[in-house]
Amino acid sequence: METPLTQHISFDRPCYNLRDYEKNGGYQALRKALSLSPESITNTVQASDLKGRGGAGFNTGMKWSFVPMNGHYPVKYLIANADEMEPGTFKDRMLMEGNPHQLIEGMIVSAFAIQANISYIFLRWAYKKAGRLLTHAIEEAYAAGYLGKNILGTGYNLEMYLHTGVGRYICGEETALLNALEGKRATPRAKPPFPQVSGLFGKPTIVNNVETLCNIPHIINNGPDWFKSLGKGNDAGTKIYGVSGRVKRPGLWELPMGVSMRELIEDCAGGMANGYGFRGALPGGASTDFLVEEHLDINLDYKSVAAAGSRLGTGTMIILDDHTCPVGFVHNLEHFFAQESCGWCTPCREGLPWTEKILLSIERGEGRPEDLQLLETHTRLLGPGNTFCALAPGAMEPLQSALKYFREDFEKHIDQKKCPWR
Amino acid sequence: MIAQETLTPEEMAEIDHEIALVPMRRAAAIEALKIVQHHRGWISDDSLQAIAGYLEISPEELDSVATFYNLVFRRPVGRNIILLCDSISCYVMGYEKIYGQIRDRLGISFGQTTPDGRFTLLPNACLGTCDHAPALMINNELFRDLTEENLDEILDRYH
């Protein structure tokens, strides 16, 4: 099984420095890319069917194709979204701590494809180790002539800066991230206009997830058909999947796109830890719907998971075991989402804290029968398009599916006026 | 005239470096806040005024940005800052027990600082190390796979 993203990652030794990375084929993709036309690189990436790994799942090459390439825009930006704060998600940390140069090479190629001349890594504050390693790697890249003016003598210029955040999950939303980079409050922007037209400082900008960008060198080296062949069916490439919770071996694995949930949980993660039973899982981070026992054999690709009523999201799974109260589980999630609301739009700002308070009340045994209807109203109304961005709709995904699959547990809290798990 | 707080030459040099990278001074606001907080531990009202003056914006404009972000501290903090993850995977894996233990040991809850200024305890959203939950950070260090047993030893490292 090919594992291009993690083939050079081992946490038993320090990560590759530039020399070791080059010795193992590093920066060949960059050399190749610089000899091609930017448009052809975009076409290649589009043909490879690489989809955004940050959770949106939009064709990456197609996203790039909306950047104007007519020469009227001297300033353009390429940004790596390394603000990984989706609860239950920890894959980008591994990629950055494991092989920082892979990300950097992916960024330079991507920047070249859209003819950006300034790039940023927007790194969350907490990833200190990744920050140190990336800083060092960027310095190495400049010294080697992979960054700066006249890269490898081609006349292409690219500056790369590491920017660390100061908190706030909403910074992971690409337009909010742009506002944070501009030194402002990280409230999202309405689209249209899209960042490709008006992004950072009003200039054409592409924001891509770290994992997405790490795939780029490999696509350039091996071609779109190779990339498509790595996937198991609907989707192309490999994916960093993860499992956390009461399993025997929580962790991360690079697997072909579309492995089954059973394979991930039972084979890779070793199944539930002793004494714990499986009740359900959020397949792609906190803002995805529950999948339960009946879904164990579905493929973890974008389409199949959507057909099962959920989202692949980040592909890192959080397991709900039978020792954990589902109400408490969902309350923890809604507490997170309510606290991380930026405060711009009404339904999110006012609706999420309300659901949190209701869930806490239910958890404490103070819930009322009409509370479930109130929660359902929120899941119905905090949908995409009704709110300003996707935070609130994401917050409703675990809640709406919990009400669907674990309704009895909610009702027990209300009827018994206590939490059966405590 | 009231004496006004100013930035140190070192702080100004670091901020100048950031200003050079952006189209307008105020775009370096978050960087400036990080830099001064790094030097002073937190951003007091006086520090805020000094930074705002240096960036040529009003204190309101700067504090509007500062108060949005939870890791810009607008109140004094202790010498060591504990960020305890309270998100979903750590919840499933028992962060509440760890929180209880910290409360018992240090006598502070979320948002408080020990009387001797040694620790400030804050919750933090998912630290991104969910396969090793529960986890916390103290200053720049990450500690994971926390247990009742190893927690004390970790806390003891900090003065």
Next chain:
Amino acid sequence: MPLAVTIMVRIYIDQKPYDVKPGKNLLETCLTLGLDLPYFCWHPAMGSVGACRQCAVKLFKDENDKTGRLVMACMEGVRDNMYLSVNDTVAHDFRSQNIEWLMSNHPHDCAVCDEGGSCHLQDMTVMTGHAYRRFRFPKRTYQNQYLGPFLHHEMNRCIQCYRCVRFYKDYAGGKDLDVFAAHNHVYFGREKDGVLENEFSGNLAEVCPTGVFTDKTLREHYTRKWDMTMAPSVCQHCSLGCNIIAGERYGALRQITNRFNGAVNGYFICDRGRYGYEFVNDPGRIRQPVIRSEKESLNLFESLSGILTEGKLIGIGSPRASLEANFALRRLVGEANFYQGIPENEAMLLRKILAIQHSGHVYTPSLKETEYADVTLVLGEDPTNSAPRLALALRQAVRTKPIENIAGANIPLWNDAAVREMIQDEKGELFMAYPVNTKLDEVASGTLHAAPEDIARLGFAIAHYMDNSAPAPEGMDAGTLESARRMADLLLKAERPLIVSGTSLFNEDIIRAAYQIGQALEKGEKKAALCFVMPECNSAGLAMMQAPSLAMAMKAAETGNFATAVILENDLYRRAKRSEVDRFLAAFKNTIVLDHLENDTARMATVLIPTATFAEGEGTLVNNEERAQRFFQVFMPKNEHIRESWRWLDEFRQFRDGTKPDELRELDNLLEELVNAMAQFKGAEMAAPLSDFRINGQRIPREPHRFSGRTAMLANVAVSEPKPPEDTDSPFSFTMEGYRGMPPAPLTPFYWSPGWNSGQSVHKYQSEAGGPLRGGDPGVRLLGGGIHFSNGFQSTIPPAFERQTDEMALVPLPHIFGSDELSVHSSSVEGRAPRPYIALNSLDAERLHTAEGVTLRMRIGDQVFDLPVMLKNELPEGVAGLPYNLPPMSGITWPAKGILINTTS
């Protein structure tokens, strides 16, 4: 030139077809169509941001799509063949739920909230049909801040629509109000308690849809909107003539709010205009006629007819009195004996300005039109202080060119956040030339701080670079020449160049230079826009009467054998040297003074006549763009002696002609007579319908139909309800009885529509939401024909300013708070006014052996002032700035020189 044809767009709302204007968003389109769609964060002057989510409607893919999806109407542009539904159940329920969310933390204190009855949140709550709150948890509360004398702060009522910060920061350029924190803790206020600095802060009371920001002065004498007697009026406090609504109850003026005029002030007025009304309620009002004559008779009629027939009358008019009042005085004393009560210099400047505006070589823009300038030059004015609403317009003007530049990105103009993001900090060209720093400098692309002479010379240099045949000033430094060259180039290339100048520095050369530039810009059809700031609300109107100045009156009084002076609403001690005024007044046997408040001139009167203020009588004013606008009486004055000046003066004329009091003729249409007598005012009579105007035979009520207590208000005086006063001068009634529909724009006393109790209801009065009022914005511009104003231009350029060793050249610096005579009687305004000072360059301070804060004794004219020093290093050496017209510093004639007597510490 062919008219532009707008191709309408066909949309279907709840299956009904509509042809609507392209380029608009769905919300403003629905409002224009008269559909009731709730909203909060959209504002017609500030566009959409899509934050509140209140205006949700269903959008369908096509006519067959039955499900559709919710979209926010304010963020959807209209497109051909759009299918949407406002009444859709899902949309309706969502809008209702949105209110419930907003109300989850709201204190529900309507009963004790100032906004109640005029509250957009109340209106939208009722509109969505939401009623029952299910939120049962503790509500989050905030601490309030002291924000100064103008606004009260009550944060618990906030629904986080972000309108306040968008107006204060984005629109008005304010720096000290912002949004803090995140999620449901967001807070709108200052960093610390303190006075809000921006000159337009009062608009927050109207911009805020709830009771977070309310008029603090109203709280001193609180009244519900529905309980006020209101009338359309015009601000009396500067020459721009912003339209206002004035509201009264129990005989006191309570509140000034904005009255929309799409050509003048739009949605906003400045703080001077909003809060300067308290002089109307001043306990020091002149309430009774006072006769300090040797004639024994206590009978007013006998005293007056005696005085008026005793000899020649000389009349001194006023730039703060209405056209009618000034004309009535002119008729009383005769054209030859009627004078403008302003200094010669000021009169001469105004003559020049009128000549320029009638020359046919330049275009006089409306205030709204100044927002569309793509290149602006301000010569010798500080609009923030001399014409504040113009400063607000210029802040929008510097966005005009940048917005044009991003046309290729196809971002609709209403998409406010996207437009601002794309424009970033780019600004159109604005050059400020003024002796000291001004607030507009921060949005200017260039500034020149110089003496008035050198400001004029800059203007002449610009004109010369545009047109070689215009003379060139000599001896200018390279930097200024470069600025001139640059501005010349920019103005020539501009599509809509604007020159702003005015009388504030009392310098004729500046005005001539502005005209020179205007002439240089005239090419075929293209004319430059020239906007001139004038001193007072009717400076233009009085100047158009072409009467000589006060100085000429004083000269005439020396030899003219006048027995009586009649002085109309004018404190002459503010217009001339004290000694001169003393001598002037001493020349008369009798001095009849008509005014509202005690002042030095009133104290010298032998007959003091109480006059109605703008709120107690009708009148017409002409603003700086020569727009004649009518203000209407709001309420009856306290007693029958307080009457409009023009009424008094017309009666004086009849007394003088022998009419007895019981035979007094009811006034004919004074304005009609004025227009017949002076053709230059033709059109002014059309500023508002005549007093016999009725709709379906009904008058227009000054009171909303829910006005309460009318029958009980005076029960403490007498139980039986008195007959309401009848208004013979206007189509209005003093009650709530009358026409219930929408009156024509000049006669709109308040904004109300079923379900729209707040000021947001103004959109119902507009031909399209955000657009001009139905039937056109009120006011008539008098630039047509009429008398030719003689011009008399020379082509000389003034020499450069030279510092004198023995005296300082003084420049007057107007202050929004303090320089206007009437508004400073409001304690809130007075508190914001500066104390007297003298502004100096620090080199001059050294030379004079003084320093910041130290008191200098200066002789200015025939007066001596002790003035603390304020350092302003942008002032040229040899030039000192004095605050203009502060009450303790009146009687300085401009231009002025100051001679240091000694330094006192």
